[in-house]
Amino acid sequence: MLWFFNQAFRWRPVSRSAKVEDLPVDSNLPGLDIFVCTIxxxxxxxxxxxxxxxxxxxxxxxxxxxxxxxSDDGGCPVTLYGIKEASEFAKVWVPFCNKYGIKSxxxxxxxxxxxxxxxxxxxxxxRAEQEEIKAKYxxxxxxxxxxxxxxxxxxxxNDRPARIEFRVxxxxxxxxxxxxxDCDMFCNDxxxxxxxxxxxxxxxxxxxxxxxxxxxxxxNLSKKDIYxxxxxxxxxxxxxxxxxxxxxxxxxxxxYLNRSSLLFGGPNQKDDYLLxxxxxxxxxxxxxxxxxxxxxxxxxxxNIPRDxxxxxxxxxxPWFAVFAFLYVATQIQHLIEVLSGGGSVTMWWNEQRIWILxxxxxxxxxxxAMKKGLGLKKKKxxxxxxxxxxxxxxxxxxxxxxxxxxxxxxxxxxxxxIVNIVCFFGGLWRVxxxxxxxxxxxxxxxxxxxxxxxxxxxxxxxxxxxx
Ligand SMILES: O=c1ccn([C@@H]2O[C@H](COP(=O)(O)OP(=O)(O)O[C@H]3O[C@H](CO)[C@@H](O)[C@H](O)[C@H]3O)[C@@H](O)[C@H]2O)c(=O)[nH]1
Numbered sequence: 001m002l003w004f005f006n007q008a009f010r011w012r013p014v015s016r017s018a019k020v021e022d023l024p025v026d027s028n029l030p031g032l033d034i035f036v037c038t039i040x041x042x043x044x045x046x047x048x049x050x051x052x053x054x055x056x057x058x059x060x061x062x063x064x065x066x067x068x069x070x071s072d073d074g075g076c077p078v079t080l081y082g083i084k085e086a087s088e089f090a091k092v093w094v095p096f097c098n099k100y101g102i103k104s105x106x107x108x109x110x111x112x113x114x115x116x117x118x119x120x121x122x123x124x125x126x127r128a129e130q131e132e133i134k135a136k137y138x139x140x141x142x143x144x145x146x147x148x149x150x151x152x153x154x155x156x157x158n159d160r161p162a163r164i165e166f167r168v169x170x171x172x173x174x175x176x177x178x179x180x181x182d183c184d185m186f187c188n189d190x191x192x193x194x195x196x197x198x199x200x201x202x203x204x205x206x207x208x209x210x211x212x213x214x215x216x217x218x219x220n221l222s223k224k225d226i227y228x229x230x231x232x233x234x235x236x237x238x239x240x241x242x243x244x245x246x247x248x249x250x251x252x253x254x255x256y257l258n259r260s261s262l263l264f265g266g267p268n269q270k271d272d273y274l275l276x277x278x279x280x281x282x283x284x285x286x287x288x289x290x291x292x293x294x295x296x297x298x299x300x301x302x303n304i305p306r307d308x309x310x311x312x313x314x315x316x317x318p319w320f321a322v323f324a325f326l327y328v329a330t331q332i333q334h335l336i337e338v339l340s341g342g343g344s345v346t347m348w349w350n351e352q353r354i355w356i357l358x359x360x361x362x363x364x365x366x367x368x369a370m371k372k373g374l375g376l377k378k379k380k381x382x383x384x385x386x387x388x389x390x391x392x393x394x395x396x397x398x399x400x401x402x403x404x405x406x407x408x409x410x411x412x413x414x415x416x417x418i419v420n421i422v423c424f425f426g427g428l429w430r431v432x433x434x435x436x437x438x439x440x441x442x443x444x445x446x447x448x449x450x451x452x453x454x455x456x457x458x459x460x461x462x463x464x465x466x467x
Pocket of ligand 1: 040071182
């Protein structure tokens, strides 16, 4: 069944690329508001949040058309202090990036080994300026760190999520397009905003595109990537597959959105909401005025031939009737997808392992969704920790699985695995006794495949190395 439904992703994958040179001149580009939100400086260190803010400010987009908002749901003094420091630093950082055409516009990336290629064939003047900026960068970091070391500056004043960026920005800058990023993300290509505009401003795609989703990637992946964190299958196979069907889903962040679609539905939605605006959007007359501006907004569209900005690829997969053939073919198909994208056999193996883990542990998501559907669950957002735990990072880099803290989530996996192991030995015993090799071959093969795939969990159970 799973195989069957998954084929939909392969029917008509679409891979898109944009030609920013064909966009209208900067003065004709529409406004863009970037939203970043944070809540807890202990889980989301302010220094890191400011990297995200600086990379957003440094986007290759006309300054008078770009507004960056940071919402602090925790209302912490250190966040306010941090953004003042970051905006001061941005005053030197952005001109530097523009002057030298820097691509890695997140200072942490530029000053790390990831930014090495930016250093090639550079003048003395560049090096001198770079040193000056590095000193200012360090100063900003030290100041924020010092301020954040005082307990009264990192306390959460208000832990009720406000998420008011959308309304506030509607009154202040009201950009017809918005970008949403988490506070631990940064953009690795400053032209991404312009690339997104290619889709919004193209007369053909603008009729049906409400958002442009960029793939999310981790920058500190280890070579072994045992947890399949690079999410190749999500952003290559699934998102491109959905794009060719009825369009991909939102990935939560990393998406440029048409503000009008967010407010009123699709780009062609009628004005019903505006007719009863007070009811839908509250009593702020200023905000309602801002909605009218957005509704009436006409972007300067340039007639770009569609083929020039979008490239599409179509693949049709054959239908396999025999189960064994289906199984082998699926594995080969998966392997080819991984290898053709520059991946390795280890990556293919890790993807299979994590796929099983995710499939089995998704039982918890199903329970959560059911509770929510039945109204048994209060709305609560649990925040993921972004502060690096050195011990866990070390384990990850060494390619060692870390099950600490995951005991509950792993329990269905443990149970299934133990059932598998028992069945495997039961099957072996039957083969030796009854000698029905042909009948048992398929079952024993599948059982051993799952056991080998789950080796790290078997090891954890046997040695009880982790909690
Ligand atoms: O009450 C809250 C809770 C969260 N956040 C912010 O929301 C963002 C996302 O929260 P996080 O815990 O980081 O979510 P993750 O589970 O790590 O990320 C997943 O969920 C996000 C929200 O849907 C998506 O944007 C990501 O792509 C996806 O990886 C962060 O910037 C948080 O600071 C708030 O501002 N207020």
